[in-house]
Amino acid sequence: MKNNVTMRDIAEKIGVSSVTVSKALNDKEGVSDELKEKIKQLAEKMGYRFNTAARSMKDGLSFNIGVIIPERFTGLAQSFYLNFYQSISRVLEEQGYYGILHILRAEDEDGLKLPRIYLEQKVDGFIILGQIKKPYIKKLQTVELPAVFMDFYDDESHMDAVITDNFYGAYDITNYLIRNGHEKIAYVGNIYSTSSIQDRFLGYYKSLLEHHIKLNEKYILNDRDNHGKYIELELPEELPTAFVCNCDQVAHILIAKLKEMGYSVPDDFSVVGFDNDIYATITEPGLTTVEVNIEEMSRTAVVFIHEKIRDKDKKHGRVQIKGNIIYRDSVKNIKKD
Amino acid sequence: MKNNVTMRDIAEKIGVSSVTVSKALNDKEGVSDELKEKIKQLAEKMGYRFNTAARSMKDGLSFNIGVIIPERFTGLAQSFYLNFYQSISRVLEEQGYYGILHILRAEDEDGLKLPRIYLEQKVDGFIILGQIKKPYIKKLQTVELPAVFMDFYDDESHMDAVITDNFYGAYDITNYLIRNGHEKIAYVGNIYSTSSIQDRFLGYYKSLLEHHIKLNEKYILNDRDNHGKYIELELPEELPTAFVCNCDQVAHILIAKLKEMGYSVPDDFSVVGFDNDIYATITEPGLTTVEVNIEEMSRTAVVFIHEKIRDKDKKHGRVQIKGNIIYRDSVKNIKKD
DNA sequence: CTGAAAGCGCTTACAG
DNA sequence: CTGAAAGCGCTTACAG
Structure with a gap:
């Protein structure tokens, strides 16, 4: 050259x-x-x-950030994290950085294999998008590069994390259902699966508590196995009037199932989701859901990683970004006035 | 450090x-x-x-490839190119490269502003994913870095391009409709909009020609304006029995419209799509469609760009990657036997 | 306000 | 089989 x-x-x-x-x-x-x-x-x-390479040699900084997404959160039907990545990549570029995507293969995650972007000093830090397994978190901590978790957290490791306000999001939207006259409300999600699903469940539960509605165990519906694979939903014998789904995709699946059974949404059942992703708009009727504020979360994570690169000891802890309820047509007011 | x-x-x-x-x-x-x-x-x-930076300084190669997607092909509801990018990024990593995503803003495209990944010598070449405007193509040609177009081509500029076999894909799937007894077949798509839509239209037309079915101009239904924005579909007075849609998303929109009008798919109308993206599985019924072979296309593009980096004068021309028909439930056999 | 020197970490001839 | 020298293109003290 x-x-x-x-x-x-x-x-x-x-x-x-x-x-x-x-x-x-x-x-x-x-x-x-x-x-x-x-x-x-x-x-x-x-x-x-x-010539960026020359500058990199001098100060040992690549101005690249590795964005790591576990393989299981990708695929044709799961574009959520890719959209997230796009937003992160945009914000990084504004700040003079570049985002290099790394899809973390299941075998590398289990084998604790660090990505090549690390081994080749391609990046100055990591943003990890989507829950990774504990041993891999431990492995990442042995690495001197700063890392920020996004859309999940891990309490033991005290890693910085930018998450959506799952708890209050679910709390708000459950309150909304209750204001619309619902009392028999089911929660759809494997509450042992990820911290997000768990926190959303707890927000739902808080709302029930506040309204003195007793938690019915039969109203906790499992949606996936422990590998994150969706399983057939089993509805309880005595049906609720509303469903709080842990994500829009499951709301979509649930609504399809209800329709198949001959029911109509929102006339027979109200359904709400979480995320405001493509499934929220694609579902018929459009889903009332809690929006994840991707832009704001990206911005926060990039600021964090930037500060941590400049100051190794900088800690931010766990930061929650609040999303808003997006009102569409999947909830019916059943209050008898 | x-x-x-x-x-x-x-x-x-x-x-x-x-x-x-x-x-x-x-x-x-x-x-x-x-x-x-x-x-x-x-x-x-x-x-x-x-230390990658040191190697880069020596041989002037960054081992990064810039993947450029025009802004208008991104967004929450359009994950197709992001999935494409993911596949490219994976193949690049296998080859020792990294893909840096750059979303090309509309104003930069119009203002002929080259991305910073170029100006900072961050990349050794470009893969351009999705049709860009002519002047920007011209601008790219003034740049000494190799570039490969993906999922579109431009005839004037003789740039290397890896595209899906739009023509034969549409031809095959139209043949399939005809084998199922359909003769009144509409094409849905703005045939002046992109080369893909045009080529798919011509494949559809070839199938009609071969079966001596006359092309009915009223059966060419416009789906978008010239900026790519979807417009309300207008159905012809005399309705066809089948629709060849230029992409799955439009098939999805069409089916929603038909359902609204009280019709059922495939009982009243057969509908086929193109792409096999998320809309193909999300639509009720599942869409029979032509799969775009993302993996194979990515592989080809990466091989091309790799060869062009090593040999500036290497030309590959336009290469078409054939996709297969994926059979689902949106087509009805109406042949009277 | 301007510049000579040294160095970042590697690799490529070339000499032994 | 092994290594001294030079260089990739920039920046950081430091001297003038």
Whole structure:
């Protein structure tokens, strides 16, 4: 690649040293304004492009952030985290960083194999998008690079985490159902599966408690096995009037099942979701759901990782970003006035 | 970052030069097998991580590929290209590369602004995913980096392109409808919008021609304006028995509309799509559609860009990757036997 | 305000 | 089989 314009080329053309060119292009002190301007213009004219690799060598920073998504959260039907990645990648670019996506294979996660982006010093830090297994979290902690968890947390490890406010989101939307006259409300989700599903369940439970509605164990419906694979939903004998689903996709599946059984939503049952992802709009009727504020979460995570790169000891702890309820057509007011 | 282990550290510990360490770790000639093994083990033990930046400086290669997606093909409801990117990113990683995603903003596309990944020498080449405007194509050609188009092509510019076999895909699936007794078949798509939609239309047309079915202009239904925004579908007065949709998403929209009008699919109308994306499985009934072979296309594009990086003058032209028909439940056999 | 020197960590000839 | 030297393109003290 000898045909690339370097600072030295510019320097020679103008009769100064490359140090001066460096200072000028980086807007540093110690170059007269005229010269600065002259250098900048010549650089532009010569088609100068900054060589990131050289800078990286000097300060040991790549200005790349590795965004790690466990394989099981990807696939044709699961675009949520990819959208998340897109948002992160956008925010990173605004901040002068780049996001390198790494899909963490199940075997690497189990085998505690660190991604090559780490082994090749390709990145300055990690954003981990989606719950990873405990041993892998431990493994990541042995690594000196900063990491921020997104959309999940792990209490033992005290890693910084940016999560959606699962608890209050579920609490709010359950309150909304109750305000609409519902009392027999089921929760759909494997409450032993992920922290998100658990916290959403607890928010739902809090709402019940506050309204002195007794928690009915038969109204906790399992939606997936412990590997995250969806299983056939089993409805209780005595049916509720409303369902709080732990995510929009499960709400979509539930509604399909109810329709198959000859029921109508929201006329026979009200259903709410969580996430506001593609399933919320694609479902007929549109889902009333809790929006995950992807943009705000991305912004926060990027600020965190940036600060941690500059200061290794910086801690942020667990930060919850509140989402709003998006009202669509899957809830019916059954209050008898 | 002084606390990183370098080749020199390993060399000193073992009493050889860093050249020998470099040779050993890269499995080059000129080091005895014993020494090689010893060096590798020590490297492992000392937690040595290769410094990509240093290698980049030497040979001017970043081992990053910029994957550019125009903004208008992204968003919550459009995960197709993100899935594509994921597949590309996976294949790149297998080949020792990394894919850096760049969402091309509309204003940058119109303003002919090159992405920063180019200006900062972050990437060795581009994969452009999704049709970009002509002037931007021209702009890209002024750049010395190799580029491969994916899922679209541009005839004037003779840029290498990996596309799905739109023509024969649509031809095959239209043939399939005809074999099922359909003769009044509409095509849904703005045939002036993208080359894909146009080619799929022509495949549909070829099938009609071969079966001596006259093309009815009223059976060409526009689905989007020239900015790609979906518009309300207008059905012809005399309805067809089947619809060939230019993509699954439009098939989804069409089926929703037909259902609203009180019709049933496939009982009243057969509908087929193209892409086999999330809309194909989410639609009720599941869509019979032409699968885009994302994996194979990614593989091909990565091979192309890799070859072009090594040999600037390498040309591949336009390569079509054939997809298969995925049979689901949106087509009814109406042949009277 | 300007620049010579040194160094970031590796690799590529080349010499022994 | 092994290594000294030079260089990739930049930046950071430091000297003037």
